[in-house]
Amino acid sequence: MAQSRSLAVPCRAPVLALSFLACVATGLELSVNNHAADFTLSTEPGPPISLSCLVHNSSQAEELLWYRGDGQVGLKEGNKVNISNICISPVNESDNGVTFTCRLARDKSVQVSVILDVQFPPQLSGEETLHVEEEKDVTLTCNSKSNPQAQSTWLKDNQSLTLQQSHHEIYQTSEIFRLSIKKVQKSDNGTYTCVVESPLGLGTRDFYLIVEEKKPVFPTEAVIAAAVVVSLTILFGIVARKDKLFKCFKKPSREIALN
Ligand SMILES: *[C@@H]1O[C@H](CO)[C@@H](O)[C@H](O)[C@H]1NC(C)=O
Ligand SMILES: *[C@@H]1O[C@H](CO)[C@@H](O)[C@H](O)[C@H]1NC(C)=O
Ligand SMILES: *[C@@H]1O[C@H](CO)[C@@H](O)[C@H](O)[C@H]1NC(C)=O
Ligand SMILES: *[C@@H]1O[C@H](CO)[C@@H](O)[C@H](O)[C@H]1NC(C)=O
Ligand SMILES: *[C@@H]1O[C@H](CO)[C@@H](O)[C@H](O)[C@H]1NC(C)=O
Numbered sequence: 001m002a003q004s005r006s007l008a009v010p011c012r013a014p015v016l017a018l019s020f021l022a023c024v025a026t027g028l029e030l031s032v033n034n035h036a037a038d039f040t041l042s043t044e045p046g047p048p049i050s051l052s053c054l055v056h057n058s059s060q061a062e063e064l065l066w067y068r069g070d071g072q073v074g075l076k077e078g079n080k081v082n083i084s085n086i087c088i089s090p091v092n093e094s095d096n097g098v099t100f101t102c103r104l105a106r107d108k109s110v111q112v113s114v115i116l117d118v119q120f121p122p123q124l125s126g127e128e129t130l131h132v133e134e135e136k137d138v139t140l141t142c143n144s145k146s147n148p149q150a151q152s153t154w155l156k157d158n159q160s161l162t163l164q165q166s167h168h169e170i171y172q173t174s175e176i177f178r179l180s181i182k183k184v185q186k187s188d189n190g191t192y193t194c195v196v197e198s199p200l201g202l203g204t205r206d207f208y209l210i211v212e213e214k215k216p217v218f219p220t221e222a223v224i225a226a227a228v229v230v231s232l233t234i235l236f237g238i239v240a241r242k243d244k245l246f247k248c249f250k251k252p253s254r255e256i257a258l259n
Contacts, residue, residue: 048089053102063105121201150198
């Protein structure tokens with residue numbers, strides 16, 4: 001702990017010095033939607049967002065640049081000098097956490113960033129039927145994406161699922177919620193519901209897990225024997241038909257001759 005703190009200090013000092021120099025060099029300030037420092041903008045999917053970047057205290061015309069993450073945004077002529085507006089339309093879930101930055105072209109260290117906080121409820125629904133043979137493994141996966149982060153649980157036949165060690169396994173990220181069942185038993189048959197709940201709402205998805213009788217082990221030798229019989233039968237069939245093919249062929253030619 002003490003070590004990482006002592007490392008952090010010399011690291012931060014040059015950064016401060018640089019931004020101080022940048023301010024002195026240009027004497028300029030930017031603002032985005034009237035914020036002179038970085039800020040977070042909370043919104044929801046759908047309605048467009050407009051971001052307006054302005055140069056303050058400039059003594060000459062200043063060109064502005066916009067970035068989405070690391071990528072530069074193409075701006076039209078007339079939307080670059082002293083003031084520049086961009087519109088995000090429509091805002092969607094994938095814009096969550098994305099940073100938009102306005103920079104001074106002449107001195108890119110002069111910048112203001114906006115982080116989008118796109119809030120949306122869990123986005124899962126529907127149902128799925130899975131047929132699984134006894135003793136096989138099965139995995140049920142649902143989309144648990146939401147912002148703010150949701151609480152996820154599994155139900156079996158409308159009751160909270162009791163996890164059995166080394167039989168059930170749960171895996172969760174901010175994007176997916178997954179239940180694996182190892183060596184499925186008859187007693188695992190039933191309806192599993194993935195429930196994802198956030199302050200903005202609740203999403204569920206049903207999985208009908210149908211456990212089927214274990215199929216008998218495949219009798220390999222019998223199959224090979226059967227395959228040999230079938231191919232011999234086909235072979236003799238073709239040989240037998242060869243004669244007929246010949247006859248058919250000869251007949252029409254004779255007819256032509258007769259005509
Ligand atoms: C920039 O202008 C604002 C008023 O718009 C003023 O308060 C501020 O001191 C000025 N900053 C610099 C560096 O000149
Ligand atoms: C930008 O601002 C500067 C300084 O205020 C001014 O001289 C220049 O005419 C402005 N340019 C445009 C296109 O607004
Ligand atoms: C969000 O919008 C972008 C571009 O407008 C699009 O490529 C992407 O597929 C959209 N994502 C969703 C989840 O709708
Ligand atoms: C679970 O509950 C819902 C409504 O409460 C009901 O419609 C459904 O039949 C129940 N499912 C099972 C498997 O019990
Ligand atoms: C197995 O589960 C499915 C899905 O919930 C259900 O429809 C079916 O009746 C169950 N079968 C048995 C034998 O319990």
